[in-house]
Amino acid sequence: MSKVKKIFLHEKDMPTQWYNITADMPNKPLPPLHPGTKQPIGPEMLAPLFPMELIKQEVTSERWIDIPEEVQDLYKLWRPTPLHRAYNLEKALDTPAKIYYKNESVSPAGSHKPNTAIPQAYYNYKEGVKHITTETGAGQWGSALSFACQHFGIDLKVFMVKVSYFQKPYRKMMMNTWGAEVIPSPSNLTEAGRKILAEHPDSPGSLGIAISEAVEMAAKDENTKYSLGSVLNHVLLHQTIIGLESIKQMEIAENYPDIVIGCFGGGSNFAGISFPFLRHNFVDGKKTRVIAAEPASCPKLTRGQFQYDFGDTAGYTPLIPMYTLGHNFVPDNIHAGGLRYHGAGAIVSQLLKDKLMEAQSVKQLETFEAGVLFANTEGIIPAPESTHAIAVAIREALKAKKEGTAKTILFNLSGHGFIDMAAYDQYFAGKLQDHEVTDLEIKESLAQLEKVM
């Protein structure tokens, strides 16, 4: 009998609700605080930036949230996504482990990001919003939101980290194709941008700076809202469609994962694949290990500190309880641009603190080695971000081989790397390096943070 390599769900079996993990967490995440008063913030502080429905989702303790019909309809342009069994990778590793991956690379933008871009644009549209600002690192989020905004007739301005703006021109062109305006950040359109440029005219930019610019522009104009592609609770919520589909597909495969892995930038694709399985841990006594894979050059989960910090560089956002390297931390310029963020969201940080999940860091060369092996066995060229998840899946599969256990491993392929081929080119030319942060750099960045608090 030939082996089943892909497990599809019919469109009618696509989940119709998202899963809110805070309903089942033993310890709830701590509330965000007002930076001035240090008191928990109310909805009125978020109202200038987000539509009311998303603010409600940010704080709700309801377990299941209905996915609006219009959102389900757009999801169906590419969802449900396939679940693959990576037989060729298993063979290359000569492992008894069974490796599965959820393929989020098949979306219009090529990553999991449209799963939240579409509902975010939709709720803004429902509340009459006509203008949105956002930031983007490598361009994945900006392109996903451009696609979603043009569908709902919303005008979008994207602040794109300057180094990526020049390194990844095709992402900018994608955003333009979907009707968005793209501005290299830091820019002179905002105070936050002008301040950075005055001090560092050659600043390559960072996600934290770009967030400051987008937030400032939205806060100053009552007709403009802001949208964030990761970190926040409502973003993680929308991504749970990944894990909810995976549960159904693993059932069809008559298997259940011992280990679930996602790469980690702000935590959204990791949460998406893992939270529905964590629910089984909390409610049904399952013992699935859940692992976040982060870059060694930006190791907030494995080497950061759990404390309140800002979500952006300029300090405009509320204080969020997070594992952080400090909001002024500027990670080395690795190619996994989507993983260069200084902190983790409130939910993931609480889960890690409570030891309900694990984290591993991976150096850049190991991730590209894993990405090339994956491309040569399974055929898909992964995004540099996703190669972190693949690298940890390979580590665990080799561990299973050593122990002689037939573990079942599931990882999320968060995106494809077609627009990141220059990174692969540099890897093949031997030009990529491992960047590991020193203890001193982390200590100094966190000391700066303590001065602000």
Ligand SMILES: *Cc1c(COP(=O)(O)O)cnc(C)c1O
């Ligand atoms: C943005 C991005 C990530 C990182 O973001 P998370 O919110 O941590 O998921 C990972 N992979 C890809 C392909 C991305 O575009």
